[in-house]
Amino acid sequence: MxxxxxxxxxxxxxxxxxxxxxxxxxxxxxxxxxxxxxxxxxxxxxxxxxxxxxxxxxxxxxxxxxxxxxxxxxxxxxxxxxxxxxxxxxxxxxxxxxxxxxxxxxGLISNHSHVGVVSGTKIGAENFTAPVIKTALDQYERYGVTTVTALGLTKSPLFDDLRKAQHANTDGADLFGVDQGIGVPGGMPPEGMVKVGKDQIFRPSTAEEARQAVDTMVSEGTDLVKLWVDDFRNGVKSAKPLPVMKPEVWQAVMAEAHAKNVRVAVHIHDLAYAKKLVSAGADIIAHGVRDEPVDDELISLMKSHNVWYVPTISLDEATYLFAEQPALLNDPVLKAGLSGDLSRQFSDAAWRDKIVKSPLDAASHKAVAMNEQNLLALYKAGVKIGFGTDSGAAPVRIPGFAEHRELRLLVEAGLTPLQALRLATSQAAALLNLSDxxxxxxxxxxxxxxxxxxxxxxxxxxxxxxxxxxxxxxxxxxxxxx
Ligand SMILES: [Zn+2]
The missing domain is CATH 2.30.40.10 (Urease, subunit C, domain 1)
Structure with missing residues (x-):
């Protein structure tokens, strides 16, 4: 050793x-x-x-x-x-x-989480350490999430070392995922909010830079490649759109990743981008479509291209849940995953008031409803559905607790409890090509x-x-x- x-x-x-x-x-x-x-x-x-x-x-x-x-x-x-x-x-x-x-x-399996980004109420490069990541993997395991896929914002050798360590031991959840991932200069993921280290994300501006980024990630042993294709308005009409990835960049990423036998997971929010990215060769749509109802065109594209869909409904619910339901602070199931800092934030009436009055609060309610409606439509149409939450990407997306919320929201959307659990177990494993x-x-x-x-x-x-x-x-x- x-x-x-x-x-x-x-x-x-x-x-x-x-x-x-x-x-x-x-x-x-x-x-x-x-x-x-x-x-x-x-x-x-x-x-x-x-x-x-x-x-x-x-x-x-x-x-x-x-x-x-x-x-x-x-x-x-x-x-x-x-x-x-x-x-x-x-x-x-x-x-x-x-x-x-x-x-x-x-054991539950998450297809969309993040590690080493958040600790307590803080987001930053200083959290990309083995102890912070290990603490999160222990927490996932306590909540029954035995396999976690971190979809970007990491880097190797630390990420690759931790993945290998988690494959080889049984202490904390097993770990798979993406190294840095491919974002946009001045765009997603927003630098002002996701304050990870500059070396924890690639932001190529040309096709050639995009190919190099993929090659670096593949050489580091990444399980998947991740792309962010979104203007980050999150349904808030008055929000200023961030610049979106250029098609030549995402096309170069897909071509290079597929040439190296690595699949590509894409962050989207809107139906139009979901269609464009599936048409361009995306293997996994890593968030639900939340701006409008999915249509027959997307359904047939998803099915003919054999693409996975991970709704992450609890992502938007987490924006308002703790502000609107302070009684949750007494829930021992939440307490089992709540840091002191986060508990103090949720107890702060001024913080709750600010969230509840924000345009994002109302938009997030609409996003949850649209995501649930679309998940059910895609599920009934026979599209392959995985399981994920985006837990660990923001302080309110609490590792483990988020996955339990997601199961409830899948049921709220119209699945039976066992259909929801099937997504979070056998289907999530199939998405990862893990037959074990x-x-x-x-x-x-x-x-x-x-x-x-x-x-x-x-x-x-x-x-x-x-x-x-x-x-x-x-x-x-x-x-x-x-
Ligand atoms: Zn994510």
Whole structure:
């Protein structure tokens, strides 16, 4: 292990030790603890006794209806067997955990988040550090989000090192994503608001600069390329539009990325840009269309080009949610992810008043309604839908909490709770081309969440996390100490 990896490991250990003091007794009570689960970073080679989760209600992440009284055998990092209770043979020495009354779902997967941008109420280059990112990945995991895709505003080697570290251990969410991403000089992402380091974003003005930016990202090991194509008015008619990326730049990015076998995710807000970018070869539309209803032209383009769509409805809700609903501050599920600074901001009546009276507040309500309507139309038309929130890009987009809000908003839009969960599990894994997760089936990673209640009855059950497992290790839980 090299020096850098050693430092990362010690960071992982520190992060684990900072965890809630409630997790250890809970682990012991559940009988789920092993030496690896209670203190040390777990490396891929760790061998622990098989575990049989018994008498559990199972949502496996697919179209299959929930199944009652199931058993799931975990061996090492993987699921070894799934079946009706009594039908799964467990090897000698297997630990048994009775999950009667609880529901097992696959770990949640975000296709659109950010890391190392925000800490507390502050946005800035100073947050692009391993400890800030590790703290966020721990928080995602506490909320049952076991895989996170950071869509830009990072840079390597730190980002690439952290991705590799998270692939190899089970402490905090697994991490994938985009290195810097491709923005616009004087445009998106707005420099005055997203105050990341100048080296955390490319802003090419020519096709040649755009190709070089893609080549740099690919050489750094980026999983995807990201583009921002938006004037950043966010539905506020009086807002001054920012300059938008030129077609020759986005065309050069797509051509270069595809030549290197890397897919391109695009930030859009408006229908017209969604159509242009899908026509130009975008692989993932990374936000919902929020200016007008989607039409048959976009639907047929999305389907014929086989493009993924990630609505991120909670992004706009987060603009007003905490200002309009101060009672949420008493919600233990929010408290589990709230920094002191952010809590003070939400408690500040002057801050709340300013938000509520801003033109963006009214525009954000409209954006949520339009995003929900469009998501349902695209879902019903059979367009491939992923799951994401833009959590971590702004202080109000709270890692983990945002993903729970997104599930509620997908249901508010008209999906059933299990349809919403399917997007956040098997579909989100498929978007990432990850065949090792997103469903609970033999051979898949043992990444899952144990819920106290049945999410099919009420999606709010996702808040009632009893335990989070990642890579065969009980990593967290309960979310709210009992
Ligand atoms: Zn984003």
């Amino acid at each position: 090299n020096q850098q990896a050693t430092e990362q490991t010690s960071l992982l250990t520190q992060a684990r030790q900072r965890r809630s003091p409630f997790s250890l007794p809970a682990l012991l009570l559940a009988g789920a603890c092993s030496l690896v689960a209670i203190g040390q970073p777990v490396q891929a080679a760790t061998v622990s006794a098989p575990v049989l989760l018994e008498h559990v209600r199972l949502f496996d992440g697919t179209d299959t209806p929930e199944q009652e009284d199931m058993a799931v055998l975990v061996e090492g990092q993987s699921i070894a067997a799934v079946g009706h209770n009594g039908a799964v043979k467990a090897p000698k020495g297997t630990k048994r955990i009775n999950l009667s009354g609880k529901t097992l779902i696959p 997760r997103g469903v609970i089936a033999p051979g898949k990673r043992a990444d899952f969440v144990v819920l106290e209640a049945d999410p099919a009855q009420n999606i709010a059950a996702v808040d009632q996390i009893s335990a989070v497992w990642r890579g065969g290790v009980r990593a967290d839980g309960p979310l709210v100490p009992r």
